Amino acid sequence: MNVHGKHYRTIWLKEDDPRVVQIIDQRWLPHKFVVEDLTDVDQVARAIQEMHVRGAGLIGATAGYGMYLAALHAPKDSLAAFMEALAAAGEQLKATRPTAVNLAWAVERQLAAMEAAGDDIEERIQTAFQVAQDIADEDAEACRRIGEHGVQIIQEISQRKGGEPVNILTHCNAGWLAFVDYGSATAPIYEAHSRGIPVHVWVDETRPRNQGARLTAWELGQHGVPHTVIADNVGGHLMQHGLVDLVITGTDRTTYTGDVANKIGTYLKALAAHDNGIPFYVALPSSSFDWTIQDGLAEIPIEERGEEEVKYIQGLHNGEIVKVLLTPQESPATNYSFDVTPRRYVTGLITERGICPASEEGVLGLFPEKRQS
């Protein structure tokens, strides 16, 4: 998508040096646009853990490139030593963030592809390169298709409203910054915007890390999509008063039975949508499905991050990005990063293959190859 009118993805290989991976260091948005070079797996792990990059799809793509960088720098004297280094790199990457399933998925895909690539180490490095590129390309393509499917929901509401702007509420950033391009929740919105369907987005600021206020507002603004930032507390009131037509969020992991783990607070918006008869959709590429877990609430691990993310917040003061203390210094804080929205509150899932109910039957109907024999 566009940054100051120029097309970017969120991750790419440096133009004149394919041994360098480049990312947008998202910690400084919207105040500063910083591109960062990553040259080894340690840097990649740090970039994921400290959230230079974040978002289900982008974490997966970054892990894919991380495995490629690991392959570049792994010992070449024996295949066993090479693969041992790659296995260690995979473990290191998987340990950075626990909730998004894309991370493990990308690592396993790289390891399996290299195993299948024959015994030549250079061949395996080339494979890692290709798989990293494929993961990124497929992520972008899946998001593009999510946009094509999801735009139909917006179009129907637009017709019903006689062309009045469709008010869409979203939580966190499931935008192109969370993927390689287009985004998941935002893909139908960008597609509607480019088709000339009037939309307006309510952007939940998404405390504590404010991915909505910092990232979603920024990327929508860069594309000229009308939007308004709101505190996370406001959505229910807007829904009670007919000011929301549709909710679309992303997900960090959705069970094949339809339970949705997403940024903390998503569950509250789903409850409010349900209470007010407003459709609540979750957009995801199939890489975000967990095909092994049945009960999302009981089984999806929920990351707990440091209390300083709640007690301090970062913003711009006199042209400088600074952190300010919000609470009494002595008060403790707790920081669960995700919650699980039970499938009964989810109207449907928007995937690259189409839209389905948030149920085992619905999901396996679109992905029949995942049916257990």
Added chain:
Amino acid sequence: MNVHGKHYRTIWLKEDDPRVVQIIDQRWLPHKFVVEDLTDVDQVARAIQEMHVRGAGLIGATAGYGMYLAALHAPKDSLAAFMEALAAAGEQLKATRPTAVNLAWAVERQLAAMEAAGDDIEERIQTAFQVAQDIADEDAEACRRIGEHGVQIIQEISQRKGGEPVNILTHCNAGWLAFVDYGSATAPIYEAHSRGIPVHVWVDETRPRNQGARLTAWELGQHGVPHTVIADNVGGHLMQHGLVDLVITGTDRTTYTGDVANKIGTYLKALAAHDNGIPFYVALPSSSFDWTIQDGLAEIPIEERGEEEVKYIQGLHNGEIVKVLLTPQESPATNYSFDVTPRRYVTGLITERGICPASEEGVLGLFPEKRQS
């Protein structure tokens, strides 16, 4: 309640000069404890509007003292001119904040008392003084009684849990800082704490103005009540996982039919409590009832404040209180301050007369003198 071990109310007359009203300027908490002098109604109106003081009970008490200051400074040459000035002061005070019913209630009570006080202006000034003190005293006493009634709910849960700490979630600040003393939602908590019943409070930070993170955390900390600050997004997840035993909030206005207007986001917590079978109580002195409105959602006016309260946040940086920008400079924001929780999600109301269901029958059962003949 206590500040650094010394007892304070939130508003009082200066010890050696009863023509000066003193308040805690709450804008600087928890980082600085500032006492402010108010000497005329303009200063009082500004203190309410710019939220040096806030909270249903304290706004009412401040308006009461504002009318007393207005009486002190009103023209004394004719009773008509005197009362005209007081009527104007009343309008000025009522215009400062639209949602809390206590404001109009205190102004009307002062005007009625002065009308009833006879034609002597000095007598009317003395009446205004006495009514202002009475409103403050009654507010504190009502909150003390709310504590005595509400503590029974906590005690029952404590017994059921075999003395394990009772986890209570609260939203915004309905603490002593929102009233004259004790608070509404916090009164049962302080009473439990002083009776030795172990409690732990989940403090919603309460964006955008962070009254939870700034005020509730501070006052609980000053009293040694165990508490943890959380982002507003977290409560649903905690409830899903059995980490909340009870929700108690305050209210800025509750209809006699049981609909509860309170700080934006309260409705979302009520939905989550309902979804997880957790009791959701609202604590209020009877001055916060609206005896005229039947349908809270349709009829209670909801204050919309400036977008800068969402886009900027205040905190401590290098020992200085500064504001930082959180969003892209160009992104608009919307700032509804309250929402309405429909009575069907409210387990009960804790008043100075006891606990009742959130229904017309329940409320009028406790306040039979309000029944329409």
